Amino acid sequence: MGGLLAQIIMKAFLLDIDYETQDNRAVIRLFLKDEDGRFFLAKDRNFSPYFYAFISGYPNEIIQSIKELDEKARIKKLEIVEKKYFKEIINVLRITVGHPQDVVAVREKINELEGIDEIHEYDILFARRYLIDKNITPMDWLEIEGKKRDEYLEVDMIKRAQGEVPELKVLSFDIEVYNPKGVPRSDRDPIIMVSLASSKGLKKVLTWKDEFEDLDFVEVLPDETSVLKRFEDIVFEEDFDIVIGYNTDNFDFPYIEKRLKALDISFSIARDGSGLKLSGRKNLPEAKIKGRPHADVYSIVKKNVKLSSYVLENVVGEVLGIQKEKIPGKKLYQYWDEGGESLRKLAKYSLEDAEVTLKLGQKFLPLYEQLAKIIGQTLHDVTRMTTGQLVEWLLMRESSLKGNIIPNRPHGSEYMARAGETYTGGYVKSPKRGLSENIAVFDFRSLYPSVIVTHNIDLSTLKMENCKENIVPEFGYCFETSSRGFIPEILKDLVGKRNILKKKLKENNDPVERLFLHVQQHALKILANSFYGYMGYPRARWYKRECAQAVASLARMYIKKVMTIAEEDFSLEVIYGDTDSLFVIVPENKRNVAIEFLKKVNADLPGIIELEYEGYYKRGLFVTKKRYALIDENGKITVKGLEFVRRDWAAIARKTQEKVLKILLKDANPEKAAKLVREVIINIKERRVKLEDLIIYTQLTKSIKSYKNIEPHLIAAKRLKDGGEEVVPGMIIGYVIVKGTNKLISMRAEPAAFVKLENYDPDYYIDNQILPAVLRIFEAIGYTRDYLREGIEQRSLKGWF
């Protein structure tokens, strides 16, 4: 331990947190940056895992029986403490242990003891618990008092401090893999390139095939191992704070990990020198790098932008307006084999992937830095949370700080019961079917949070009987107003903070400051808007069906009222509305009426409820509730509920559907669209189609023998195997449905490579692919299956004779 160590006090910025085990005890590790931007590590040995038990009976007897079952002396302390649980003040038993795993070891035994009613807070991850209890947050400054040791700072005291977010170094990377069989086989197929792009301007491709004399961003190394080692070195040389990539949780990091095993080498880009920490959240893998928060931009984009496809090229096109070429995954290995110009093209493509991912990351990371700061968990974790989880971590922190016991997550039967409870959601006005022109969309987004605040909707204020005021219209129960509920209190605070930011935004002209204010208010808006969904989310700790139901009910009342005002007071036709939005016909000469309507509504609405103008559309096609398409004045098409972009649909179906939608929205000509469909049908019948447009792609997710059900891609995979092909799990099976006597579609699935143009089944493609895809749209204008087929049967009959 050494002699006397000087006590120091310093400011530090918190990037990441975890714990390590020393002498069977958990030690918190904080990954920090000092005020000069240098990384350092701090350790806190003074924090122990604990959980609570609700007791009935004599505390001393219960404590005695717990002591008796604790043979391995895991329990360090047993004490009775006063806590709040919803409205009650209760005495509970606090059980402190030495290590988080000790909680797992003792919690069930304790739960089953006589006199123990329930256990609580037994599943809160240790590092996350530390952040809550110390009231500190990642992506923010701390003041730490402790002793400086050689490798780290020993923490004695830690607390929140003030400061600006420092510049954080972001690395974006991408790997390319040799994949002659389509799916790369990690035991044989090497990583051929690692591309790096950083916020500090680094642009580099690491590879091991020497044909790059003219590309200065390429660094050629002897082999795959050297490429990975160089990747390691660069991460440490530049000491990046954040690592990002596209689909890195699911592909790049797992693949690197598998290659390390195959090559039998070590690899670390973590700040503590440890390897990658891969864990699976049931089909949703996650890669952790200690001390360097890792954000997978794919999962971030998916949560923030509604797109028809999240292929990187499409995302950067839609989100950044950058047109980027894609090398089809299947052909990638050919570029490597061909060498020369192809290889240089591959290197450029690979670097471009890392660069655009960096740009996407820089667009979204500020939002997640704010969310991390507000809810108080790491950037790594926050980027992987659903909005419900964000709300829950905020509530857990607030609840704990106020001396409350946190409610348990539902398990087994309780979850099933909740999931089975249904209630009426938002009000959806059936659309005026077909095509409409000049549509203004108004959005009601702050409706739900303000309903919760205004009506004080909370578990603790809910009153089922003897209601006199603040009654939920359709249900008769009410919410007490004498004191503010837990959730409305937090929500009011969030909304209040957001309003202050919005006010500052109005008064500020500095672009950089404005962007920062905007991101802050946006983070608060996302959180505030998630509370309603949270209360009705079956896995929520603070779930209450009656609360969610009440919010929905009151919101329906407000939106209907606004629709009535539009129609009765302003003679504006409302053609559609869903939950918090309304679609109104606003002809050119009525634009000022729409503005008056908006003013009037906002003047009348109580409190913070506000109707916003969302956008204006030239034309719209409305099919049914939640299924419509809009085209704006720039020709940009927005589609809701009609998408058919999955690879398990034949390309011909997707292409035809897209063409039909375009004709309807751009030309407003249903007959032209119907004619197009008839042409496609005839082409299919007469076999004037490309076989590749008929291929349906489905992934074989497990071995052939582990399938219980007969499925088309399974049968095709079997036939592929019988034909001598190697069939491995993960393979994408391309198949075509062929003619035959078997009535099961699956039994008529042939591997695409075995099918000739004369063999496919036209009826399947017409009835199961083309017609279902286009009928979704044609339904809206009253065109039927029969109408679309009109004139076609005769033609095919002629062909028959």
Place this chain on the structure above:
DNA sequence: CTGTAACGGGG
């Protein structure tokens, strides 16, 4: 109708 399996991104 219910139960099972697959979709997403990546190469």
Place this chain on the structure above:
DNA sequence: GTGTACGTTACAG
């Protein structure tokens, strides 16, 4: 790691 997604679609039976 005091843990284990999600909402939706299609087909078989």
